[in-house]
Amino acid sequence: MLHRRHMRKDDCFPCCCYDFESVEHALWSCPVANDVWAESKLKVLKWDRCVYSFCDLINNAQSRLDPEDMELFCCVAYFIWMQRNRLVHDACSCNPKDVMQRAAKLIYDFREASAVSFPSKSAILTPELPKVWSPPDGNVYKVNWEVVVDSSHLHWWVGILIRDAEGVVLAASCEKLNLGRDIVPWIAGAIATLNFAFDVGFFDIVFEGPQSPFINQLLCRLGGSTIQDMWVMDIWDLMQKFRTCALAAVHKDCNKGAKLLAQLGAKSGFPNVWLEDFPLEILNIL
Incomplete structure (x- = not known):
């Protein structure tokens, strides 16, 4: 049953089989993750790869990155974890460039949507709906x-x-x-x-x-x-x-x-x- 739930026989991280599996290793210390970070424009490659928890990683990033870069950092981390899941559950390996492109597209779409200005409620003219229920036509x-x-x-x-x-x-x-x-x-x-x-x-x-x-x-x-x-x-x-x-x-x-x-x-x-x-x-x- 544990095998069907993708439980490993050892504690090695499946993406690299180099260190034991942890969130901080999967997102930050793993060489596979580093290949993705290398494709980003974020200046993070020279940061210390030894972190003790995911919270430490996020706190460090927040203290060193501006808000826009922090948004991209979170998107990259999200898709690195998705890459890990695809490898474990679907046996699919991912190209670091593809992972980075998906992260960049997500943040681009988010910023595009945030930039759209919506009129105020008072400026929206919506047709007044009838207040009495009307039956459907025919056999509908x-x-x-x-x-x-x-x-x-x-x-x-x-x-x-x-x-x-x-x-x-x-x-x-x-x-x-x-x-x-x-x-x-x-x-x-x-x-x-x-x-x-x-x-x-x-x-x-x-x-x-x-x-x-x-x-x-x-x-x-x-x-x-x-x-x-x-x-x-x-x-x-x-x-x-x-x-x-x-x-x-x-x-x-x-x-x-x-x-x-x-x-x-x-x-x-x-x-x-x-x-x-x-x-x-x-x-x-x-």
């Missing part, structure tokens, strides 16, 4: 969803409401979200909603969520290199499973049913599914 089903956090602020829930062209509720659900690393509640909620709609057999849908920066990002389908950008692309890939899947943002008043379903789940602590039925608590807002 409208899937409304919303996420809420429970009273302990520890667990997030998603409420899902699926209706037809006559406004009849065909399916409803409240589900506790499993938030892994680097995944925000709205992303997890969107994925859970799409999976639920597909699993219960609705293949022509309008995917309708609350107006928010996340929904706007989905609508714009902006590409990028951040973790959230990658999750957004995964959601778009998931939408391709449906025969038709339109995306829409709605006013919060149109989404009260889905929000109340999420609140019911958060209050009870138990997930639930209703097929061709719904809880009486949402009757007055349908």
